Amino acid sequence: xxxxxxxxxxxxxxxxxxxxxxxxxxxxxxxxxxxxxxxxxxxxxxxxxxxxxxxxxxxxxxxxxxxxxxxxxxxxxxxxxxxxxxxxxxxxxxxxxxxxxxxxxxxxxxxxxxxxxxxxxxxxxxxxxxxxxxxxxxxxxxxxxxxxxxxxxxxxxxxxxxxxxxxxxxxxxxxxxxxxxxxxxxxxxxxxxxxxxxxxxxxxxxxxxxxxxxxxxxxxxxxxxxxxxxxxxxxxxxxxxxxxxxxxxxxxxxxxxxxxxxxxxxxxxxxxxxxxxxxxxxxxxxxxxxxxxxxxxxxxxxxxxxxxxxxxxxxxxxxxxxxxxxxxxxxxxxxxxxxxxxxxxxxxxxxxxxxxxxxxxxxxxxxxxxxxxxxxxxxxxxxxxxxxxxxxxxxxxxxxxxxxxxxxxxxxxxxxxxxxxxxxxxxxxxxxxxxxxxxxxxxxxxxxxxxxxxxxxxxxxxxxxxxxxxxxxxxxxxxxxxxxxxxxxxxxxxxxxxxxxxxxxxxxxxxxxxxxxxxxxxxxxxxxxxxxxxxxxxxxxxxxxxxxxxxxxxxxxxxxxxxxxxxxxxxxxxxxxxxxxxxxxxxxxxxxxxxxxxxxxx
Numbered sequence: 001x002x003x004x005x006x007x008x009x010x011x012x013x014x015x016x017x018x019x020x021x022x023x024x025x026x027x028x029x030x031x032x033x034x035x036x037x038x039x040x041x042x043x044x045x046x047x048x049x050x051x052x053x054x055x056x057x058x059x060x061x062x063x064x065x066x067x068x069x070x071x072x073x074x075x076x077x078x079x080x081x082x083x084x085x086x087x088x089x090x091x092x093x094x095x096x097x098x099x100x101x102x103x104x105x106x107x108x109x110x111x112x113x114x115x116x117x118x119x120x121x122x123x124x125x126x127x128x129x130x131x132x133x134x135x136x137x138x139x140x141x142x143x144x145x146x147x148x149x150x151x152x153x154x155x156x157x158x159x160x161x162x163x164x165x166x167x168x169x170x171x172x173x174x175x176x177x178x179x180x181x182x183x184x185x186x187x188x189x190x191x192x193x194x195x196x197x198x199x200x201x202x203x204x205x206x207x208x209x210x211x212x213x214x215x216x217x218x219x220x221x222x223x224x225x226x227x228x229x230x231x232x233x234x235x236x237x238x239x240x241x242x243x244x245x246x247x248x249x250x251x252x253x254x255x256x257x258x259x260x261x262x263x264x265x266x267x268x269x270x271x272x273x274x275x276x277x278x279x280x281x282x283x284x285x286x287x288x289x290x291x292x293x294x295x296x297x298x299x300x301x302x303x304x305x306x307x308x309x310x311x312x313x314x315x316x317x318x319x320x321x322x323x324x325x326x327x328x329x330x331x332x333x334x335x336x337x338x339x340x341x342x343x344x345x346x347x348x349x350x351x352x353x354x355x356x357x358x359x360x361x362x363x364x365x366x367x368x369x370x371x372x373x374x375x376x377x378x379x380x381x382x383x384x385x386x387x388x389x390x391x392x393x394x395x396x397x398x399x400x401x402x403x404x405x406x407x408x409x410x411x412x413x414x415x416x417x418x419x420x421x422x423x424x425x426x427x428x429x430x431x432x433x434x435x436x437x438x439x440x441x442x443x444x445x446x447x448x449x450x451x452x453x454x455x456x457x458x459x460x461x462x463x464x465x466x467x468x469x470x471x472x473x474x475x476x477x478x479x480x481x482x483x484x485x486x487x488x489x490x491x492x493x494x495x496x497x498x499x500x501x502x503x504x505x506x507x508x509x510x511x512x513x514x515x516x517x518x519x520x521x522x523x524x525x526x527x528x529x530x531x532x533x534x535x536x537x538x539x540x541x542x543x544x545x546x547x548x549x550x551x552x553x554x555x556x557x558x559x560x561x562x563x564x565x566x567x568x569x570x571x572x573x574x575x576x577x578x579x580x581x582x583x584x585x586x587x588x589x590x591x592x593x594x595x596x597x598x599x600x601x602x
Contacts, residue, residue, distance in 0.1 A: 013042045014052075021053035022060065112480050113524075114138060115146050115538050116531030149542065187215030191222075191242055191273070192252045192289040193259065195230050196297070200304050200330075202311035203323035206230045207296075207331065210242035211289045213252070220292050220335055226328045228320050232261035239264070243271050250274045252286050260404065277404065299334045300327075378403045381410050389421055391430045398430060405441055412440040479519045480536050486512035487540045490559055494552040501555050510559060517563050530564055 011019075017039055024031050036046045114136060121127050133140045190213040198205040205228055209221045223242040225234050235258045243249060251268055253259040255277050268275045278286065307326055311318045382399040385391070391398060402410065413436040417429075426432050475482040489509030493502040520529035537560055541553050548556070 014044065017042060017044060017049055018052050018056050021049055022057060025053065025057070111146055112532045112535030112539065113528060114143065114535065116533065116535035118143065118147075119534050119538060120531060147538070187212055187218070189214050190250050190252055191239070192286040193235065193239055193242075194254065194286055194289050194293070195235075195256070195258075196293040198226070198297070198300075198304060198327050198331075199308055200323040200327040201307045202318045203228060203320050205323060205327055206234075207293070207327075208234050208238050209289065209293075210238045211292055212242070213288050216288060216292070218339075220295070220338055221289075224328075224331060224335075226324050226331065228324065230258055232258045232263040235259055235261075236264050236267035240267055240271065243268075243273050250276050253277050254286065255404075295338065296331060296334055299338070300330045303330050378405070378407050378410055381407070381414065385414055385417070385433065389417070389429065389433075391433065392428070393430055402434065402437055405437055406444060409437060409441045409444045412444075413437040416440070475516070476519055476523075479516060479523060480532065482512070482519065483516040483533060483536050484540060486510075486516045487537065487556060487560070488544075489513075490556050491540075491544055491548060491552065494548055494555065496549070496552070499551055505555065505559050510563075513559060513563050514566075517567065521567055526567055529567065533560065533564060 017035075020031055020033075020035055020038065024035055035049070039046050039049045118129070118132055121132065122129070129140060129143065132138075133143055191210055192213050193208075193210040195206055195208045198207050205226055208225045208227070208230060210223045212219065212222050215222075223238045225238050227234055239251060243251070251273055253276075258264065260277060265275055304327065307323070379399050382402055383395055386395045386398050413433060416436050417433050420426070420432075421429065475485075486509055489507075489512055490501065490505050491509075493505055493507065493509065494500075495502055517529065517533060520532055524532060537557065540556075544556075545553065
């Protein structure tokens with residue numbers, strides 16, 4: 001039953017007197033009896049009745065407002081919203097705790113974040129270490145270990161996996177010419193010779209080898225000598241061994257000193273083969289032996305590096321004879337194993353199977369002409385110079401004495417000689433032309449060395465730029481290691497005798513510190529960046545406490561605090577003000593009507 005339908009109790013006489021007193025306070029003429037006499041009749045003092053009336057008026061007004069209010073009583077919206085937010089936060093924390101409980105915590109970033117958050121929240125009333133660890137699903141002993149022990153070296157900086165450099169953009173080029181195809185060359189027609197470097201048992205070695213370009217399907221390298229130096233005698237020995245029974249063949253070499261020496265030329269003339277040195281800076285002329293060297297070094301490299309490691313551990317094994325024997329054993333074994341694969345022989349059979357023998361011989365002759373094209377051009381140019389300028393002496397002697405010089409040098413000398421040939425004071429024009437050739441050859445060699453130096457410098461700069469890019473990528477991938485590096489750079493400036501940092505700590509370390517903090521802020525946000533920075537500094541203090549002491553740690557912390565104070569939460573950044581100005585400027589003046597036409601005027 002509702003309260004309004006219950007039977008009311010009989011009021012007491014004191015309550016009636018108080019009610020009469022309240023009525024008398026508002027309208028005295030509404031009461032017919034004397035209030036003092038009525039109070040004395042019931043044994044109540046008039047003074048006491050007056051005090052009771054004064055105290056009851058406020059209570060009656062409050063009760064009357066509640067009884068006369070219509071509708072439901074308004075609830076406390078702020079308290080209800082706060083309770084809702086607390087419930088949501090509790091539910092989300094439970095979900096986050098379940099997720100963190102199933103994920104491994106990485107010491108390098110998450111550990112620093114947890115330590116920094118605990119250092120920030122431990123002074124909060126009601127926050128205990130047990131409650132903090134339970135909310136984050138972190139074991140209390142793990143947090144205590146992070147707070148009491150410095151991180152290990154591999155945990156603090158870790159094996160930073162530098163991202164591989166981007167793949168080079170493939171350069172656009174046309175289809176390659178089939179210069180060394182098996183359908184173009186016959187065995188025992190062209191022999192390529194060159195030298196490459198090896199290392200065994202810590203000794204630098206030279207691999208001098210010769211290859212039958214057309215018969216490389218049968219032997220990758222026909223003759224091999226491994227020694228600790230390179231000389232014309234070794235080159236002549238290799239070529240003699242490879243060219244036995246191949247009279248009339250052509251030898252393709254570069255213009256290195258051992259391959260252009262008179263000892264090598266005499267050995268080739270004795271065998272009866274053609275010496276065909278290729279132009280400088282043209283590695284494609286003997287590309288097959290270059291590719292063979294790459295194959296051999298790729299296969300033999302791991303085994304030879306093992307010997308280098310053994311010699312580094314046992315210096316007594318750093319012997320030249322032992323290194324030569326080991327390298328020769330490895331190279332010969334690699335060559336035999338490669339030959340048993342027979343892939344080159346299969347390709348040669350497929351390429352030559354449908355070619356007529358006469359056509360194959362013609363193609364081989366054309367290829368030999370291409371190899372000697374430079375020498376033929378030099379001979380023709382020198383013969384032309386000897387004839388048109390009527391130089392003294394036999395033409396063959398003149399051509400043979402200068403045909404080994406680069407073709408470009410001969411052209412420069414001819415252009416310079418052309419402007420001086422009319423002079424009468426030149427007593428021996430043949431010697432004068434030879435002097436011009438030698439002078440321009442020296443300039444040519446200097447120019448080649450300059451180009452080589454510039455190429456090497458460019459390669460060095462590219463390597464430095466690549467290393468810098470990799471270091472920056474590693475720092476962005478591991479901001480905690482970067483921050484620890486910056487703190488250490490500041491810490492090494494501590495001067496214990498003076499009790500201060502060198503130059504006030506301003507230097508490379510402060511620059512690295514600012515960059516590390518900016519990277520943390522950009523990747524994690526303001527609050528997480530501050531917590532991670534504090535966690536990293538706590539680990540830094542554990543590691544450097546003995547070397548810096550309290551004063552040194554305080555000096556480093558001041559730099560860290562000053563850098564963190566420069567950060568600003570994202571929510572506090574003032575937004576850009578809205579510009580109300582129109583892009584089109586208006587005309588505030590009244591519009592002027594154009595004057596009437598002259599034809600319309602009176």
